[in-house]
Amino acid sequence: MPLNPDMNARLGSSYLGYSYSGNTRDLDYQLKLKANTYEALLDWYPSKDSSFRLTTGLAYNGNKIDVMAQPNAAGVYNINGTAYSSASVGQVNGKVSFNKVAPYLGIGWGRSSEKEKGWSFSTDIGLLFQGSAKTSLSNTGCAATATVCAQFANDLARENEQLRHEVSRFKAYPVLRVGLSYRF
Incomplete structure (x- = not known):
């Protein structure tokens, strides 16, 4: 929506689903990225005769990653130097989430x-x-002794810190957007 000759306002949304594998020092993971945002953007055109624009705005950020740890071929999780049978300690699942409100900066043409x-x-x-x-990482279905389940929970907390370190590079999420519109 044009606001004046050198400024537009836009609303938008985007979604991307993507599955991939990743790991930390101790565990392999199956990861499912769900990138989901709703944006309110303001475009500024430095020149009246150009379609080049600078964009800023805010987004509701629903980006998250669902995490499922994968035991090795022998059915074992090796965490913090200790081997745990996946049959006795259960499944390890988790989530990676980000700030719900996120600023956006970009350039564009149109x-x-x-x-x-x-x-x-x-x-x-x-x-x-x-x-x-x-x-956040947690396990469900620990059928081992209480001592083993407690030790596994402690090691899983340390693994959660390693996972947090691995995903710390996702502070800025790259955006590439292509649009087609019709004005009546």
Whole structure:
């Protein structure tokens, strides 16, 4: 929506689902990324005759990663130097989440005009600053002795710190957006 000759406001949403494998020093993981955002953006055009723009805004950030630890081929989790049978300590699952409100900065090309009707094309590239990751790992179904289950829980807490360190590089989430619009 044009606000004045050199400024537009936009609302948008995006979704991406992606599964992949990853690991820390001790465990292998199956990871499911769910990137889901809703943005309120403000575009500024430095030149009236150009479609180049600078963009800033805020996003509701629903990005998260579902985590499922994978035992090795022998059915064992090796955590903190100790081997645990997955059959006795159960399944290890977790989540990685980020700040729910995140600022956005980017550049793009494309211009909305109040007078021009028809199709238009736009592109954006930028960064969503989603902050430090919050991680949680837990296990379900521990059938071992209480002592082994307690030791496994302690080692899993240390593994959670390693996982947090591994995902700490995701503070800024890259955004590439391509748009097609029609103005009546």
